[in-house]
Amino acid sequence: MPSSSTQKFLNKRIFWVYLISGGFVLSTILFGLFISSVTIPVPNIIHIIFDNVFGWQLVSDIPNNQESIIWDIRLPRVLLAFSVGASLALAGAAFQGLLRNPLADPYTIGVSSGAALGAVIVIFFQLTIVGLGAFTLPFISILGGFIALMLVFGLVKIASRSMAIETIILAGIIMSSFIGAIISLIISLGDQDSMTQIIYWLYGSVGMRGWSHVQLIVPFMVVGMFVLLIHYRELNALALGEEAAEHIGVNVKRGKYFILGGASLLTGASVAVSGTIGFVGLVIPHLVRLITGPNHRHVLPLSFLVGGGFLIIADLVSKTIIAPKELPIGVITALIGAPVFALLLIRNRLGKGKTL
Numbered sequence: 001m002p003s004s005s006t007q008k009f010l011n012k013r014i015f016w017v018y019l020i021s022g023g024f025v026l027s028t029i030l031f032g033l034f035i036s037s038v039t040i041p042v043p044n045i046i047h048i049i050f051d052n053v054f055g056w057q058l059v060s061d062i063p064n065n066q067e068s069i070i071w072d073i074r075l076p077r078v079l080l081a082f083s084v085g086a087s088l089a090l091a092g093a094a095f096q097g098l099l100r101n102p103l104a105d106p107y108t109i110g111v112s113s114g115a116a117l118g119a120v121i122v123i124f125f126q127l128t129i130v131g132l133g134a135f136t137l138p139f140i141s142i143l144g145g146f147i148a149l150m151l152v153f154g155l156v157k158i159a160s161r162s163m164a165i166e167t168i169i170l171a172g173i174i175m176s177s178f179i180g181a182i183i184s185l186i187i188s189l190g191d192q193d194s195m196t197q198i199i200y201w202l203y204g205s206v207g208m209r210g211w212s213h214v215q216l217i218v219p220f221m222v223v224g225m226f227v228l229l230i231h232y233r234e235l236n237a238l239a240l241g242e243e244a245a246e247h248i249g250v251n252v253k254r255g256k257y258f259i260l261g262g263a264s265l266l267t268g269a270s271v272a273v274s275g276t277i278g279f280v281g282l283v284i285p286h287l288v289r290l291i292t293g294p295n296h297r298h299v300l301p302l303s304f305l306v307g308g309g310f311l312i313i314a315d316l317v318s319k320t321i322i323a324p325k326e327l328p329i330g331v332i333t334a335l336i337g338a339p340v341f342a343l344l345l346i347r348n349r350l351g352k353g354k355t356l
Contacts, residue, residue, distance in 0.1 A: 014298055017291060021305040025082070028312040032078035033070060035316060037323060040066050049075065076214050080206045081315040081329075082308035083217045084274045085284075087224065087266040089307020092281025093288070093299050094228050094263040097235035098256065099168060102289075105281035106145070106267040109172035112278075113179040114148020115141040115271035120183050120198055124190060138216050142268030148175055149264055204277035204330025206315055213273045220269035225304065227262030231255055232296040239294060277330045279337025280307055286341065 033045050044062050048070045051062075092105040099109075106112045118140040121127065129136045155171045183202070187195050206213075234255030237245035242252050270277070284307040285299060292298045314332040321327060 014292060017298070017302060018305075021302055021309075025305050025309040025312075028309040028316075029078055029082070032081070032312045032316055033074050035320065036069075036074065038069060040070060045070055072210065076211045077206055077209065077315070078312055079214050080209055080217065080273065081312045083214065083221050084206060084270045084277065085280055085311025085314075086304045086308035087217070087221050087270040088277065088280040089284040089303040089310070090225060090228060090300060091263040091266040091270075092307075093285035093296070093303040094235065094259050095281070096285050097296050097299070098238060098259050098263075100239060101169065102286050103169055103282070105279075105285075106263070107176070107276070107278045107281065108169055110148045110152045110175035110179070111145040111264055111267045112271055112276050113176040114151075115145035115268040116202065116276050117148075117179050117183055118142070118144025118268070119201075119272050119275075120186055123198055123201065124186050124194055134212065134216060138220055138269045138272040141272035142220065142265055145268040145271070146261070146264040148179065149260060151175060200328075201275045203328030204275040204333070205318075205326075205328050206274050206311075207319065207326055207329075209273065217269045217273045220265050224262045224266035224269070227258055227265070229300055231258050231262070232300055234259065235296040235300075236294075275328075275330065277311070277333055279333045279341065280311060283337045283341045284310055 030042070030045075034040065034042060044066055047062060048067050050056055052067075052071050088106060091111075095104040095106065095109060095111075096102055098104075106115075119137060121144075122137050122140050127136055127140065129139065132139055152168065152171045152175050155175070156167050159171070160167050183198075187198050190198070234245070234250055234252075237248060237250040238252065238255070240248075245252050245255075267281075285303045288299050288302045288306060292302060311329070311333070314336065315329050318327040318329045318332045321332075
């Protein structure tokens, strides 16, 4: 047990990490609203948001075009980027904690690919389930991700009869490759318009969306976040191994189902509204663990905050780096995430960083 002075130091450190993370998120939101081809003063941005949220009408001489740009275009885009990044990072933290491996994330274990296949099927066939309406897309996407995850675990059990982490990662890569082939087949069978739409969607983007997409992801994000945050103790216990977790009174089987369900919910909803965006769920939880340690009581919420802020920055870069054209946000996250994660792995391998 740490001494009282050590515990106070750790608590103070965690407090500052939360404070800096919150400031980072607020800063990225402000940058996302301010930086673009049309410059709008920060006071006007704040007034527009307060006027529309609270109906205060603090300032009456703000041009209508500025209000439309902020409220109808930039704000939903920023909120969507935050929601997607936060969801993917939180799901990645949960998968890494559950599987006890920093290489685990929604993409490497096949969940993102399964969710993408579900979304592609909805887009290609223009499906609408009676009673769900617009929520057909995230529902089928979440279902596809969960089915892919179950197939991966089934394949692992058949192949090795043990849940070795390396085998799960390998099975996830195999599943992703197989699903990628099915998606390619669907694309090749479509006409030019549907092919272009699906390919652009697969690159990953939060542009050309609106409040309707924000409304699609937020309910699933809230539920998935709640499920994972209340099961942080199970993730901490599973870090000791399943047998040790059971000895200290943790219902491992039930905890696994809740964690997998919550993470799949977050992943499927994110993929449905933004396409496949890699490395967020891989890099962000790893960085957070290096700063805070392995306690999921802090890893989960901080991954949520930092992941959301990171994707806002990535989206800002994607729309400004070659303006007036835009790069797919998935390209930016890969260009940033791949080198960073490679450096982190090398650092850990050399024994200079903390171990997971």
